[in-house]
Amino acid sequence: MPEFKRLHCFLCMGQACVSSGAREVRARLAEELAEHGLSDEVVIVETGCAGPCVHGPLLSVWPDEVLYHQVAADDVPKLVVEHFIKGRPYTPCLITEPGGDIIATQRDFAFLQRQHKIVLENCGVIDPERIEEYIARDGYLALGNALTAMTPDQVIDEVKLSGLRGRGGAGFPTGLKWGLLRQSPGPQKYVICNADEGDPGAFMDRSVLEGDPHRVLEAMAIKGYATGADTGYIYCRAEYPLAIRRIEIAVRQAREYGCLGEGLFETDFSFDIELRVGAGAFVCGEETALMQSIEGKRGQPMPRPPFPTQRGLWGCPTSINNVETYANIPWILRHGGAAYAALGTERSKGTKVFALAGNVKNTGLVEVPMGTSLREVVFGIGGGVVDDRPFKAAQTGGPSGGCIPAAHLDAPLDYESLTALGAIVGSGGLIVLDDTSCMVDVARYYMEFCVDESCGKCIPCRAGTRQVYEILTTICEGNATMADLDRLEKLCLLMRDMSLCGLGQTAPNPVLSTLRHFREEYEAHILEQRCPSAVCRKLLTFSINPAKCTGCGVCARNCPVETIHKEDGERRYEVHQDECIKCGMCFDVCNFGAVVKE
Amino acid sequence: MVQSDVMSGKFGIEAALFRTLDEFIATENHSPDSLIEVLHRAQEIFGYLRNDVLAHVASRLHLPLARVYGVATFYHLFHLKPKGKYEIHVCTGTACYVRGADRVIRSLVKELGVNLDETTSDGLFTLCNARCIGSCGLAPAMMIDKDVHGRVDPKKVRRILRNYR
Structure with missing residues (x-):
């Protein structure tokens, strides 16, 4: 009799779920299944990131697609009895909507249902450490088809037709880039996958590599065939140890299966991939x-110039794409460029993955067609702002990007619209800011990042980031004048025009965009020495609300300058402002909550 | 290079460590391109990049010591000073920043009695900040060695540290 599996438990083993305790859940689940003699009919599948990180550890049980969230190891024994033996969902771990509705299955969960998954189609659905599961989901079909039934030019034409543009930030048309490498003369060419995802707040590349690594390998091999390269490099940042391990496993399996190496798919095309690990430098992106x-x-x-397609790695023609760009390729070749181009807007085709984080209820990965409104992403999918505070702005594109204020919530998320608003799509980090974030402080935060990460080669970036940071600091401390604001703007424009690389050219963006949309906050700091969001400490006053103070004294004991006292016989404490x-x-x-800052 | 020849003449554990490093360098075919990989491995073996280790790497890869030193100081993850038994990296990525990474750092500074980039006197913890560890969904987050701890606050910090002490 063939092996029969009654139920499949998909347990998300993305980093977020693991740090919320997914490993303990897995161990307990295996124990309980053995205990009840179910090990042969219920399978545990460890998948990559399923997306809704805030709900981790996530467990979905197929074929019914029942979705459990925030599963603790102690929930497991009851869950096994209720669901696997008695056949009814274990309600304490089901998601409850804000309105009180209980969501039983993945199909009813708005966060997942309002997305359109291409890049992430396999994340959370397959075991990333088994090539068989990728192949079962039509993996390596596109590569086989390209090698045996298409010419390199046909592959490039299909990519051009799809309208795919680089997902790493710059948005350069991918098909055009491939065409340039193909035309570039030389016996040795290289393709590179940029997995040095350094923008703080972006984690989609990590999720793809952890959840569906073969997808990237397949796309690189396709690109190698289309452009005439026989070697690919994946450059992954060292901060992603799990992604590195999964890439290594995937490369080994792909070689065993003849999807990488010599003479692929019985053609004379050979292609292999090497992994290189970074060592912590943002500029390496x-x-x-x-x-x-x-x-x-x-x-x-x-x-x-010379551009990498002319003189790149070791002086040979080279072309680099980002992880997410590659992850689109197998789908495009399987469904056709036209199907991809049918999604999105006129000039921004397809889907984009956003890493939704910050003060939003449903943090996690969100893949939507280009041109979806910011409101849909933050409120429709993200569930709105934490504690229902007012939405102030969304920061996109990390230290190279800008802020979109509440007035533009209906703006479509695509390359052109965001650029027009002074922000960028960038790599896809989308941080939701509420009224507790000070925009001057946010700009200063990004500039501090750029001061640290500037490689120091060109002066506009090395000295400019430092000077801009100093001016922003004087503003945050209430010591600036309006003349400083002019100087700040001039310096930003100078850096933008004169820096050597993208880091310095885009470093001023967070400042310029907050100046454009939140100038009144800068002015409040300068003219009134006031931080409207009560963030900039030098401009705050701390006091104790006597109605709430219980006299416990924890503040006095922790005060480093011992300036919180109470009068003899009094029960309440007071902050002595001079010290x-x-x-x-x-x-x-x-x-x-008795200490008040204002 | 004289210094590294002296090292290779060392006895006991030291010699074994250098041998382990040499074996790795051999698998990389002594290629100068593998410098970053070799430095990663050297740091794993020795804990940090000592001057004599850098000199040894330079001689084995046939590179000028200046080039090796230049690379070792360029990248954030290479350390030229000894580290504590556990490395604490508090994420200061944007999501963590807006959700209170500074409070986490302040409570660690107070709890451990050291500033950022310093090691506790018992040699147990080194406190660092990280750019973004990609756990934005769990902000604010921190990493102790390879374990990520999400949604940390000053109280949770004390509880987590207890498990490592």
């Missing part, structure tokens, strides 16, 4: 710096 780093050097960018250094410790430690 820039293509010329990335190639320097692969060569084992300091990751400093080079002037372009207060505004560190905020009292606010953090008070258990009764």
Whole structure:
């Protein structure tokens, strides 16, 4: 009799679920299944990131697609009895909607149902460490078909037809880029996958590599065939140990199955992939710096031209795409470029994955067609702002991007519309900010990042980021004048026009965009020495609300300058303002919300 | 290079560590391109990149020591000073930042009695900040060695540290 499996338990083993305790859940589940003699009929499948990270650990049980969230190891024994033996869902772990409705299955969960998955079609559905599961989902079909039934030019034409543009940030047409490498002369060419996802707030590339690594390998091989390259490099940041392990496993399996190596699919085309691991430098996401780093050097960018397609890795023609760009390719070849181009807007085709984070209820990965409104992503899929506070802005594109204010909530998310608003799609980080975020402070935060990450090769970036940071600091501390604001703007424009690489050219974006949409906040800091969002500490006053103070004294004990006292015989504490250094410790430690900052 | 020849003449554990490193360098065919991989491995073996280790790597890869030193100081993940038994990386990515990473750092500074990039006197913890560990869904997050801890607050910090002490 053939092996029969009654139920499949898909357990998300993305990093977020693992740190919420998915491993413990897995161990307990295996124990309980053995205990009840169910090990042969119920299978545990460890999948990559399923998307809704805030709900982790996630467990979905197929074929019914019952979705359990925030499963704790202690829930498992009851869950096994209720669901696997008695055949009814274990209700305590089902998701409850804000309105009180209980969601039983994945099909009813708005966060998942309002998405359109191409890049993430296999994430959360297959075991990323088994090539068989990828193949069962039509994996390597596109590669086989390209090698045996298409010419390289036909592959490139299909990619051009799809309208796919680079998902790493710049939005350069992918088909055009491939065509340039194909035309570039030379016996040795390289293709590279940029997996140095450095933008703080972006984690879609990691999820693809952890959840569906073969997808990227297949796409790189297709690109190799289309452009005439026989070697690919994946440059992955060292901060992603799980992604690195999954890539290594995937490459090994692909070689065993003849999907990488010599003479693929019985043709004379050979292609192999090497993995290179970074060592923590944001600038290595820039293509010329990335190639320097692969060569084992300091990751400093080079002037372009020559472009990598002319002279790249070790002086040979090279072309680089980002993980998400590659992840679109197998789907495009299987369904045709026209089907892909039918999604999205006129100039931005297909879907885009956004990493939704910050002060939003449903954090996680969201894949939607280009041109979907910001409102749909934040409120429709994201469920709105945490604690239902007012939405202030969405920051897209990390340190190279900008802020979209509430007034533009209906803006479509695509390359052109976001650029027009002074933001960028970028790699797809989307951070929701509520009224507790100060926009000057956010700009200063990004600039601090760029000060640290500037490689120091060109002066506009090295000195400019530092000077802009200093000016922003004086504004946050209430010591700036309106003349500083003009100087800030001039300096930003200068950096944008004169820096060598994308890091310096885009570093001023967060400042310019907050100046454009939130100028009144800058002015409040300068003219009134006031931080409207009560974030900039130097401009705050801490005091204790006597109605809420219980006299426990935890604030006084924690105050580093011992400036919180109470009068003899009094029960309540008071902050003595002259000595207060505004560190905020009292606010953090008070258990009764009695410390007021304003 | 004189210094590394002296090292290879060392006895006991030291010699074994250098041998392990040499075996790895051999699998990379002594290729200068593999410098970053070799430095990663060297750091795993020795805990941090000592001067004599850098000199040894330079001689084995046939590179000038200046080039090796330049790469070792360029990348954030290479350390030229000893680290504590556990490395704490508090994520200061955007999502963590807007959800209170600074509070987490302040409570760790107070709890451990060290500032950022310093090691506790018992050699147990080194406190660092990380750019973004990609756990934005769990902000604010911190990483102790390879374990990610999500949604941390000052109280949870104390509880987590207890497990490592």
